Amino acid sequence: MSQFIYGIDFGTTNxxxxVLDTTTNNIVKLFTTPSLLFFPDTGRPEDALAFSIGHEAVERYVESRRKGRFMKSIKKVLPNKSFVDTRIGTKRYTIEDLVSLILIHLKKQADEFVGENVTTAVIGRPVVFDENPEKDALAQERLSRAARIAGFTEFYFQMEPIGAAFTYERQLAKKELVLVADFGGGTSDFSLMHLNPDAVHQADRKADMIAKGGVYIGGDSFDSDIMWHKGTPHFGRGVKEELTPGKSLDLPLSYFQNICSWEKMNFxxxxxxxxxxxxxxxxxxxxPLVKNLLTLIEDNLGYVLFKQIEKTKIDLTHEEEAVFEFSQHEIDFRENISMNEFEHQIINKNLEKIEDYLMDFLKKYKIESKDIDAIFMTGGTSMVRPLKNIFVERFxxxxxxxxxxxxxxxxxxxxxxxVLQQELK
Incomplete structure (x- = not known):
């Protein structure tokens, strides 16, 4: 049996x-990649098989002038029952096929580093892939099939916030009751655990795990909020069309709902x-605003647009005002966003949902705020200031x-x- 196992966090964004050396229980190497795929469209179907992953996918997408299939937020498709497969060139890909391409990419780099084929892994999953139990189970099964396609024969699933808890535990000097809040691109997940630096090498930790839960809101939700409030008016939201003489109606709402999330824009x-x-x-x-919408779709500008939204969101992590601007293919607009507007008008509804879930979570398990020793916030979305302020104000x-x-x-x-090995004995 190999002395190495892999811990894999397949994320919505990254x-x-x-690589963990099980003989020392120390991590010896880390590999990362954006969760992106690009399949070129050269006019020859067989060329679509020459896909790219991660940063290379972005480079080739830009070099090709956005000709081809560019995929992001693939993780969010896992619980989607209506997605069976998609044809790219001459081949059909299931969602597990697409996920496996990213897993294979990471595994290949790690195998080359350790000099052997490692087939054992602990794979993360959110507390909720979907709030519908049937869809949640489907997502994990699809992720299981992707792991098998990637070459893993022995693998375990662990809740992502529990994984983060075990990392935080190694920073402690004493026992603590810790609420781990993991904010990713697709979900906000929580785990409540007794952590103890003297227990990091213990296998049986069942008694330390008090509660776990999550809600299907993440960084992508905030991106969609920015797009809805500040982007869609520049693509025709609010414009009317006269289908019959003298009778005007608003443009279909579905246009704007679909351009507010990357995975729906393809619809x-x-x-x-x-x-x-x-x-x-x-x-x-x-x-001209409706012309902007046509241009956005026909010229495949979604990725470029959402990169600008992401930049705006990042700017607001350290500035009191940021600019959301876009100038491509005759689409040209500029929107100033203050921190106050961002917090109280743009993302306020999703912030309230996260806070309401958190309060219900603590109430369900009869935990008072004063009983918690620390809040460990992790995940890229945890850097959103209004989100962090919820925890600062309460704890x-x-x-x-x-x-x-x-x-x-x-x-x-x-x-x-x-720990997982012990639990399954």
Whole structure:
């Protein structure tokens, strides 16, 4: 049996793999990649098989002038029962096929580093892939099939916030009751655990795990909020079309709901939908804002647009005002966003849902705020200031901690290997 196992955090935005030496219980290497795929469209179907992953996917997507299939937020498709497969070139890909490409990419780098084929892994999963139990189970089964395709024969699933807890535990000097809050691109997950630096090498930790839960809101939700409030008015939201003389109606709401999330934007990129939007353009009196919508879809500008949204969100982590601007293919707009507007008008509803869930979570398990020694916030979305403020205001600034926002989960997944083995005995 190999002395190495892998901890794998397949994320909505980024994915990470850590190599754990089980003889020392120390991490010896970390590999990361954006969770992106690009399949080029050269006019020759067989060329679509020459896909790219991660940063290379972005580079080739830009070099090709956005000709091809660019995929992000693949993790969010796992619980989608209606997604069976998709044809790219001459081949059909299931969602597990697509996920496995990223897992294979990470595994290959790790195998080359350790000099052997490692087939054992601890794979992270959110507390909720979906709030529907049937869809949640489907997502994990699909992730299991992806792991098998990638070459893993022995693998365990661990809740992502529990993985983060095991990472935080190694920073402690004494026992603590810790609420781990893991905020990713797709979900906000919580775990409540007794952590003890003297127990990091113990296998049986069942008694320390008090509660876990989560809600299907994450960084992508905040991106969608920015797009809805500040982006969609520049693509025709609020414009009317005159389908019959003297009778004007608002453009279909579905246009704007779909352009507010990356994975739904592709729904508009069909002949039928492009035709419908083209008709709306004519019936709106050739309104330039509706022309913007057509251009956005026809010129495949979604990725570029959402990168600007992400930049705006990142700028607001350290500035009191940021600019959301976009200038591509005759689409040109600029929107100033203050921190006050961002917090109280743009993302306020999703912030309230997260806070309401947190309060219900603590109430369900009869935990008072004063009983919790620390809040460990991790995940890229944890850096959103209004989100962090919820915890600061409720628990106190001195209790709110953070670590490696992007890799804490992957490291903790590897650390939890012996715990999972013990649980399954």
């Amino acid at each position: 994915s990470a793999l850590v 508009l990129d069909t002949l039928r939908m492009r035709t419908n939007i083209g008709k709306s353009y004519v019936f709106s009196g050739k309104n 106190g600034d001195d209790k709110v901690k953070s670590g490696d926002n992007f890799n804490s989960v992957a490291m903790g997944l590897a650390y939890s290997f012996k």
